[in-house]
Amino acid sequence: MKKIIMTGTLAALLTFGGLSVPALAGPVDVVVESAWSRASIGMNRPGAAYMTIRNTGDEPVTLIGLSTPLAMMPEIHETKTNAEGVSSMSAAGEIAIAPGESVALEPGGLHAMLMRLQQPMTEGETFPLTLLFVDGGEVTVEVPILGIAARGPED
Amino acid sequence: MRRRTIAGYGAAGAGAIALTLFVGWWRVDGPGAPEPIGQRPMALTEMDFRLTDHEGNEVGPETLIGRPTMAFFGFTYCPDVCPTTLSDISGWLDDLGDEAKQLNVVFITVDPERDTVEAMAEYVSYFHPAIRGWTGPEGQIARIADGFRAAYERVPTEGGDYTMNHTASVFLFGAAGRFVTMIDYHEPREFAVPKIRRALEEETEGAT
Ligand SMILES: [Cu+2]
Numbered sequence: 001m002k003k004i005i006m007t008g009t010l011a012a013l014l015t016f017g018g019l020s021v022p023a024l025a026g027p028v029d030v031v032v033e034s035a036w037s038r039a040s041i042g043m044n045r046p047g048a049a050y051m052t053i054r055n056t057g058d059e060p061v062t063l064i065g066l067s068t069p070l071a072m073m074p075e076i077h078e079t080k081t082n083a084e085g086v087s088s089m090s091a092a093g094e095i096a097i098a099p100g101e102s103v104a105l106e107p108g109g110l111h112a113m114l115m116r117l118q119q120p121m122t123e124g125e126t127f128p129l130t131l132l133f134v135d136g137g138e139v140t141v142e143v144p145i146l147g148i149a150a151r152g153p154e155d
Numbered sequence: 156m157r158r159r160t161i162a163g164y165g166a167a168g169a170g171a172i173a174l175t176l177f178v179g180w181w182r183v184d185g186p187g188a189p190e191p192i193g194q195r196p197m198a199l200t201e202m203d204f205r206l207t208d209h210e211g212n213e214v215g216p217e218t219l220i221g222r223p224t225m226a227f228f229g230f231t232y233c234p235d236v237c238p239t240t241l242s243d244i245s246g247w248l249d250d251l252g253d254e255a256k257q258l259n260v261v262f263i264t265v266d267p268e269r270d271t272v273e274a275m276a277e278y279v280s281y282f283h284p285a286i287r288g289w290t291g292p293e294g295q296i297a298r299i300a301d302g303f304r305a306a307y308e309r310v311p312t313e314g315g316d317y318t319m320n321h322t323a324s325v326f327l328f329g330a331a332g333r334f335v336t337m338i339d340y341h342e343p344r345e346f347a348v349p350k351i352r353r354a355l356e357e358e359t360e361g362a363t
Contacts, residue, residue: 045234046234073314086320149245
C-alpha cells in the first residue's frame with residue numbers, strides 16, 4: 001500500500017473528501033462529485049466505488065469504461081433487484097450523459113466494480129480512478145476509501 | 156369469466172367444466188400448487204437445518220426461537236448489496252438502541268464455498284456487534300433458504316470467478332418463530348424500523 005503516497009494534491013482531495021472534486025482532463029467537460037468506496041478485506045474480494053458524474057459541457061458524453069492501478073478489471077456494474085426481491089449484478093455497458101445531466105453511482109444501483117484488486121483497499125487512503133469516454137477523453141478522480149460499513153460519502 | 160363460460164353448456168358439461176376448473180385451481184392457486192419463490196416463509200418452528208455461527212457454535216432454528224429474529228442472506232464477496240444491507244441493518248440497530256438487544260440478527264451466507272467460519276467472523280466484525288454470521292454445508296444452506304423461500308444462484312463471471320444472485324430482503328420473525336414481515340431492499344429507514352418494532356412486539360404465544 002506504500003504505492004499510494006500522499007502527495008499535496010491527494011492531501012487536498014482528502015481534505016475536501018465529501019465535496020465536489022472538479023476533475024477536468026482533455027476535452028471532456030465532466031465533474032465527478034462525492035466519490036467514495038469501501039475498504040476491502042484483503043485482495044480476493046471485489047471492491048465497489050460510488051460517485052456522481054456530471055456533464056457540465058454542451059455536448060452529450062458517453063462513459064465507456066474505467067481504468068485504475070488498483071484493479072485489473074474495473075467495470076461499471078449495475079445491481080438490479082427483481083419483483084421476487086432477488087438481487088443480481090451485471091455490466092452496465094455504455095452510459096450516456098446528456099449536457100447538464102448527471103449519473104449517480106450509488107449502493108444498490110450503478111457502481112464502479114473493482115475486480116482483481118492489485119492491493120487491499122485500506123480505510124483512510126485514496127486511489128485514482130480514470131473514467132474513459134467514447135471520444136477518447138479521460139477524467140481521473142481520487143476516490144477516498146472509507147470503512148467497510150460506510151453508507152455514503154460522508155460516513 | 157368462468158361463470159359465463161359454464162352458462163353456455165348443459166348441466167353435465169357444466170359439472171365436467173367445474174371439475175376441470177377446480178382441478179386447475181387446485182394445481183395452480185390452491186393447496187396442490189407448488190410453492191413458488193416469493194411465497195411466505197415458513198415459521199422457524201417448522202424449519203430444519205444445522206449450521207455453524209461465526210464463533211464455531213452449532214446453530215439451528217431453535218437458536219432463534221424465543222426471541223424475535225432479523226435475518227438476511229448474502230455473501231462476503233458481495234461488493235454492493237451485502238455491505239449496504241449490513242450497514243443499513245447496523246443503522247437500524249443503532250436507532251433501536253436498547254430495544255435491539257432482544258433481537259437475534261443473523262447474516263446467512265449463500266456462498267459457503269468461500270464463506271468459511273473464519274471469513275464470516277472477520278466480515279461481521281466490521282458491522283454492528285449484534286450481527287451473527289452463519290455458514291454451513293451447501294445442503295444445509297439450501298434447507299434454510301428453502302424455509303425462508305429465499306432464492307440464490309451461482310453466476311460465473313469473467314476470468315473464472317463467480318458471483319451470487321440472491322434474495323436481498325431482510326426477514327423478520329416474532330419470538331415464537333412466526334414470520335412477521337420483510338424489509339425489501341431500498342426500503343427507507345422510516346419504514347424499516349417500525350417493521351422491526353412489529354417483530355419485537357409480536358406475541359410469543361400462538362406460533363404456527
Ligand atoms: Cu458489481
